[in-house]
Amino acid sequence: MKFLINSLLEIQSKHGYLPKNEMERISMEFNVPISRIYSIATFYNAFSLKPVGRHVIHVCKGTACVMGGSEVFEDTLKQMGVLDDEDFTYQPIRCFGACSLAPVVVIDGKVYGKMTVSRLKKIVSKLFEDESKDSDNDKTSKGDEDAREA
Numbered sequence: 001m002k003f004l005i006n007s008l009l010e011i012q013s014k015h016g017y018l019p020k021n022e023m024e025r026i027s028m029e030f031n032v033p034i035s036r037i038y039s040i041a042t043f044y045n046a047f048s049l050k051p052v053g054r055h056v057i058h059v060c061k062g063t064a065c066v067m068g069g070s071e072v073f074e075d076t077l078k079q080m081g082v083l084d085d086e087d088f089t090y091q092p093i094r095c096f097g098a099c100s101l102a103p104v105v106v107i108d109g110k111v112y113g114k115m116t117v118s119r120l121k122k123i124v125s126k127l128f129e130d131e132s133k134d135s136d137n138d139k140t141s142k143g144d145e146d147a148r149e150a
């Protein structure tokens with residue numbers, strides 16, 4: 001079973017999620033029913049069945065974090081335009097295991113404890129700015145390429 005999970009982790013790392021055709025291939029390769037592959041893929045948080053954005057935001061919905069105010073963070077993110085797209089993925093989690101830091105938000109693997117709405121807005125706004133700069137750089141690069149081609 002260890003090798004099967006390693007193979008799934010490699011696919012997850014390569015694609016950012018587990019494409020259906022790759023799970024079917026693993027099912028054949030390991031002679032394991034596809035239902036078993038799905039059960040593994042949905043059990044572990046390390047796997048996703050759909051593509052994830054460049055920035056992944058987890059809001060903890062565990063008891064300590066909810067008591068600390070994490071319930072409003074999802075609405076805050078929605079109001080800011082954080083959608084499930086190629087830029088952002090929002091995923092609630094049950095408990096991150098850092099309850100003493102409640103409320104906890106994890107953004108791109110970095111744990112932010114004692115989160116507040118204003119702090120969340122500041123961090124996410126910075127991500128939007130960075131995305132905007134990247135987009136501008138892409139346009140500039142494309143413009144340079146167009147200029148070279150002309």
Ligand code: FES
Binds near residue numbers: 064065066097098099
């Ligand atoms: S309840 Fe949020 S980290 Fe445990």
